[in-house]
Amino acid sequence: MKPSEVFETDRLRLRPPTSDDAAIVFQQYTQDADVAKHMTWVPHRSISETELFISRCVSGWENGSVFTWVVVRRQDDQVMGMVEMRHDGFKADLGYVLAKSYWGNGYMTEAVGVVVGWLIEQDGIYRVWAVCDEENTRSARVMEKVGMKREGVLRRWIIHPNMSDEPRNCLCYSLVK
Ligand SMILES: CC(C)(COP(=O)(O)OP(=O)(O)OC[C@H]1O[C@@H](n2cnc3c(N)ncnc32)[C@H](O)[C@@H]1OP(=O)(O)O)[C@@H](O)C(=O)NCCC(=O)NCCS
DSSP states (O other): OOOOSOEEOSSEEEEOOOGGGHHHHIIIIITOHHHHTTSSSOOOSSHHHHHHHHHHHHHHHHHSSOEEEEEEETTTTEEEEEEEEEEETTEEEEEEEEOGGGTTSSHHHHHHHHHHHHHHTSTTOOEEEEEEETTOHHHHHHHHHTTOEEEEEEEEEEEOTTTOSSEEEEEEEEEEO
16 A cells, blocks of 8 residues: 555645755754654754654655655645654554644644544555553544544553653554444
């Protein structure tokens, strides 16, 4: 399955990343410890780390391992964050991140909502799911607002290195058909 390369909502455009995005993505969020707090990566200390990350995103589209979209505000073309999706048979899972200055405006609910809505309509996809750290209430709220249901706690599921060296409990959400 190759997903749609571009999604548009009222306020946002989601499009594949290019190498030109590294500088703005670094400036906007990959170096920000608050953004990285509940993520699996540590804040980037130089733009070269973000360049490597973006190059992996570009290859992901080529080899089908992971599909990422840069979230851009339509009114001014501002790069604000990213959504990523991995496809595994009848399942697809998501991750997402937004620069801190844009939090709390419903942007990520809008971005995740359009991707989840598209995915669940695809033939052969029966489950769209995602996890977040059990303390990541903002992220849990995004999943609830797009209609995903909390399935439970995956205990000791993922290491979030900015919080602890030990695996953390995560909340698991899904939308199924
Ligand atoms: C999680 C994240 C993507 C949310 O994006 P966003 O655009 O701010 O999300 P929204 O504005 O659509 O919704 C955020 C919700 O969290 C709520 N919220 C805000 N601050 C909160 C807090 N301190 N505690 C609990 N909920 C909070 C908001 O009220 C809102 O819910 P509401 O619409 O019911 O009021 C963003 O905070 C982020 O990028 N965080 C860092 C990276 C991350 O954690 N990614 C997810 C990994 S699983």
